[in-house]
Amino acid sequence: MKRIGAALALTMLAAAAPADDPLLRPIAPDFAKQWLTPQPPVKVFGNTYLVGFGGMNVALIKTKTGLILIDGALPQAVPAIEDNIVKLGFRLKDVELILSTEPHYDHAGGLAALTRDTGGLVVASKPAGAVLKRGRNGPDDPQMADLLPFPPVERLRMVRDGEKVRLGDVIVTAVATPGHTAGSMSWTWKSCEGERCVDMVFGASLNPVSAEGYRFSDPANAAVVTAFRYSFARLRELPCDMLISAHPVHSGGVEKMARLIEGASPNPFLDPGACSAYADKYARLLDERLAREAR
Template sequence: MKIALASALLLSVTPLSAVAQDHAGQRAEWNRPQQPFRIAGNLYYVGTSELAAYLITDPAGHVLIDVPLAESAPRIAANIEALGFKVRDIRRLLVNHAHWDHADGLAAFKRLSGATLWASAADRATLESGRATDRDDLPPLAPVKVDRILRDGDVVAIGTTRIKAHLTPGHTPGCTSFTLETRDPRISQGRPLKVLLACSMTVAGQRLVNNARYPAAADDFQRSMARMKSIRPAIFLNFHAGGFDLAAKRARQLDGDAAAFVDPSEWPRRRLEAEQAFQTELARQKAEQPAAR
């Protein structure tokens, strides 16, 4: 969500036409093509160069998590077909959080696939209205109907595939992380690999103090970070490619390292970095508040 903070700063000094141009440039940069590939087992990367989309396959039907931009939808569909799967076999659409750079393409992909969208109750209003309920400095997204509400601990089940939803609010009120297990004979002799697809733990322009739209933002961040300590994934994935060094890992994978995405130490390290950055930003925002008289 770098563009969100940039937009907020630019609005005070730059004509709106320039802000719109900056947003268009960000969209184009983040929507550059990325060759789709298998991460491990039945888990595939089908997103763009910077905005992630994940396909989890099963003989009974597939699940797609995130369709970032409306203009990403045909690219993601082509990526899925290039891997040998059919868009019409996607049964469920999931979303990690309801911001333009992760959810704008959901409506288009629903039309392409006929899949149903499952999302958290707290992000539903943003998804269905196209306007963020938690802040007023973000571009809109294409409105999309939520077909089923995901609650904390709910499991999305298709065939033998099980994807567990973890409500981890803070970045948005309904920010949702997902865990699953996959098996890959090339990695760990086919033993189950736990995967965490983590919703953003970054503040990225969110108001943590005196936020009338989202008063619980700071408390939600802290609770989410605390509860995520207990998750111990072998594979950590983020919804921005740069958030988990996709390019470097993919390069190692192409060089023959089948386990390039396996690193049990990564999530604890990333979580701690996010917590430290959050505390720094919270202290900064508190210090900006006028002194009480």
């Protein structure tokens, strides 16, 4: 009887233990804590919401026929993202599209799990799509030596610069902003409250960072510097009333979010100069990096 009881107890414990999910296995959990501070889901403006974290933005756009998600954070972040979507009163199965800004594990690691759980289709640039399919970055990425693999994405649509992605009554435009990665893509759309409509921008990272030993000034990497310059100019030219950057700290988003949650008026994200300031900040950092390398 004791043997039967012990066997039954072990069986019950095994059933209660969470099954290992390969798409949710944490990546760099200690390092990633800086990005995944809990944050309540919040409406930014009109049909646009944030369902991510204190150090990592994940956006949600409501349309008449479904939901558009922007970015997927890390695998271990997926349950919290999904919980935030549900807390807003939406259904996971209504996520039709998941737009990718860049194929790094911190922004793309959760895409495979999110597509499985929602049935949504990932949309990315062609260069990013190649990385997402294999789940590993290539030698064209300045950070390659420091980057970790992530779950590959199987369901994928690739779009070109300037291509318009439509879902219901919302059109999102793909804006190529390479440099940080070769396939980085920012996204723009209109968001309305009553008669007032604003130009929203979800900006991919522009930070000129790299693995140890990489030199942006190396002639072999001239194309990367040119890509950054192109992206800075592109951001400055965009119609941009509200900017959501992939990492909120890069554009003052931490402070803006805190004020938004407090009910500040006017809306703290409303800033027509935000995209230009974002581009100018990282153009200066690139110039400073090149100057240091020249010494």
